[in-house]
Amino acid sequence: MTKSILLWGLAIILAPFFSAVILKVKAFFGGRKGSPLLINYYTLIKLFKKGSVYSTSTTFLFKLGPMVSLCAAVTVLMFLPIAGQPPVLSFNGDIIFILYLLGLGRFFTIAAAMDTASPFEGMGAAREAYFPIICEATMFMILILFYILTGKLQLAAYFSGGHPLGLWQAAGSPLLFVVISFFIILLTENSRVPVDDPATHLELTMIHEVMVLDHSGPDLGFIEMGSFCKLFFYSTIVASLIFPFELGHPALNMGVFFVVLLLVYVAVGVMESVMARYRMDRVPKFVLTSFALAFFATLITLEFVK
């Protein structure tokens, strides 16, 4: 238990570092030296030191938004098994709770954006409300597959304990689809290229960045922290699927796990460097691909693997 809590704390502390890896990869592809790997910590400290300016249009919901989205992301990490270790919290159906908790965070992020009366933020909010609908359908499709494979509805049962899910298991081949499908969800839910572009602030093309235009100071810091944690959550699941942690020694497992996790972040960075953002009306098709992949994976599992 103490170990799980420590890992949870470690995850929160390391999340900003991993996100900076993406920036470094992008800088490498751009032929630049790039900002230091600790840049996100500097940014957070800078933001936490500042005060804030609030729009006269806003209400208490504007201040509640960053807190709830951070709270949801941090709570969700408690359910996450890291490197095959049991998580802090786990119960039957916890994954449904997790998905709906992330939904709660999204509700408040959107509410905070709509609070500003800004048309740009409204635009971002409408997109933020739209794309995750398809993601949720995919997530539940993947859950159905996981349920068929393990008979459990518990994140800890998938990625920790004696028989974790992974590409190298008997059911590994359909899981390859799931890895790709989950990677698409990761990109969509965390507003990365090709769905969204976290680097620019050109409002008309943005989803997440434009929704937080009016936030400043510690509030903005909370939002950033929340998105680091959320990205860490999704990346860990992808890493866990790729690598099943059966090396015999916990410390060895842990070390290799973090290397795999780093590779997932590097993959996101490479993706952002070599691809352009899709036009907004193409995004749903891209996200629907993930649903199709998850669906095929389920069919294949039913017919051949079982």
Add this chain to the structure above:
Amino acid sequence: MNLFFLSILIIASGGILALIFWRQFTLMKAIGVFGISAGCLLGLIDALSKLFNPGQYSFSVNYLNTLSLSFKIDGLSAFFLVAIFAVSLLSAIYSFHYMDKPEKALRTAVNYLFFSLLIASMALVVTAENMIAFMFSWEIMSLSSFFLVIYDHQSPENRKAGYLYFVFSHVGAMFILAAFGVMYGYTGSFGFTAALPESAKILVFILSFIGFGSKAGVFPFHVWLPHAHPAAPSHISAVMSGVMIKTGIYGIVRMYWVLDLHTPLFGEIVLIAGMVSGILGVVYALGQHDLKRLLAYHSVENIGIILIGIGIGMIGVSFNNPIMAALGFSGGLLHVLNHSIFKSLLFMGAGVVIRKTGTRSIDALGGLLKNMKITGVTFLIGSLAISGLPPFNGFVSEFLVYLGGFQGVAMDKTPFVLSLLAIVSLAVIGGLALACFTKVMGVVFQGEPRTPAAEDVNEKGPAMLVPMLVLAGACVVIGVFPRAFVLMALKGVESLGLASGSVSLAPFVQITGNITLAVAIFFAVFLLILVLRWVLYRGKTVGRSGTWGCGFTQPTVKMQYTGSSYAASILAFFKPVAPLHEDHPAIRGRFPNKTHYHSHVDDIAELHMGTVIVRPILWLFDQLRWIQHGDIHLYIGYILLAIVVLLFFI
């Protein structure tokens, strides 16, 4: 049973006394509200005690020495009674300040009379034990709610809504009557017995499903719902949407129990109807511009979720999976209670908004949260609950339904496919509901007022605010401590004797415990963040200024995102089932003319009802018009002929 009938008597006398004292406006309202709420409170206490002490509570009377009317309260009835009395109690209190037009005193008094009759008849519907008593109460319920819908009968729109409701409720009643007729034809008794051949049972179930479905608002029989709810006064919408349409659900579950046939067909019908209603209901809701119409479509959606739960339960029963059955049924029933709480809360909130701003159009509002704190916050809680998010009550029931659905995934063939579809549709419904309620919150309560109607509003009227606070509190309490309420739903399921006989309560108690634990941890983390925020902002300068216009210096409130623009891209995705019509003359030339934008989403059921059902029927009756020629002698001949023919048969 005595307490139950006493409470109905008090409710009805509240309505009748209100009519007698109609000349003293405030006194009349006070008497009406007091009578109805006192009766509901008594009924609520009685129903709760009967739910937790199951036993034989029955009563029967011989009406006119020919027809026996009998009533009985079992766990299922008691569960529905709790919802009916609780919501009616709060709606009655709400109406005290909502009905504030002394110049319409008589009409208000009539409204109280029919309101009391509606509550009494709903209570009788869920306790009726034979066909005669059931149809009697059902008709009183349909008629009294019809009169409540046409409260504002000056407006032609409302009269049309009333007419549509009248037609639908009576065609629905006809189907139920047909189902009862088939039963009577085989059994020869008015009691609910299952002595039927299997094919007759299937026919009875399908007929009654159409009949009850039209009351519940199941797609495609929901057409009356989005018309009738906006027409009725808000406390009536709260009762109609919160509990009256649930009598349709009660009917479906009761018929399933009566017929006692565990064919998977029933579960499949109910589940598919649930998925279609759920998804289409929320898609159409997204396309609405009228606040109450939007909420009415959400009733269609939530009826869909309830039916998904019940359908999963039925499939569990037919495949001998008692855990799946218990999860599905209890999830569905709990959602009945939850929906009655948050939907009446939302209708009450909408009522305050409409009363204070004078408009139902979402895109004319904005920024109401600043002046309507209590309405805004309770509406927010209702929105979160209806979107099925933790830590509110909607999550608990959807969670149970999900768990039931995953039980079905372990099966093969048809139940597998249906469970898979049910789970994915629940996920899609959840996402769409979140989109729809962020739209309502964002456009109505947040941002800046879009028209003068939304400026300088207030929320005076404690009788309207207190019920909303109570309901919002209930949303949170059920969401955080679901144990007692899940047990309540299980008590309701238990009386069906379908599955719980072999299912222990321990796993359910554990599920609720898990939810409480997870939510408690969520709150603990939130508290930590709150403290952290307080520390970070201590001694800092916090300024206020206008929203950043991205360099644009002359922003106006008209530039805000509207509800239509918010929903546009999602609606485009659902184009085949929700055709969007836009009227927008293009801007041309150097000195363009004034332009406008208008959009509406067609409901395909409403669109095709005319061509598929109404027109063929009219054509058929046109062909038969020669019978109706106006010659009185031949009419007498018809009567004679009819009597002679009947004499041969009887």
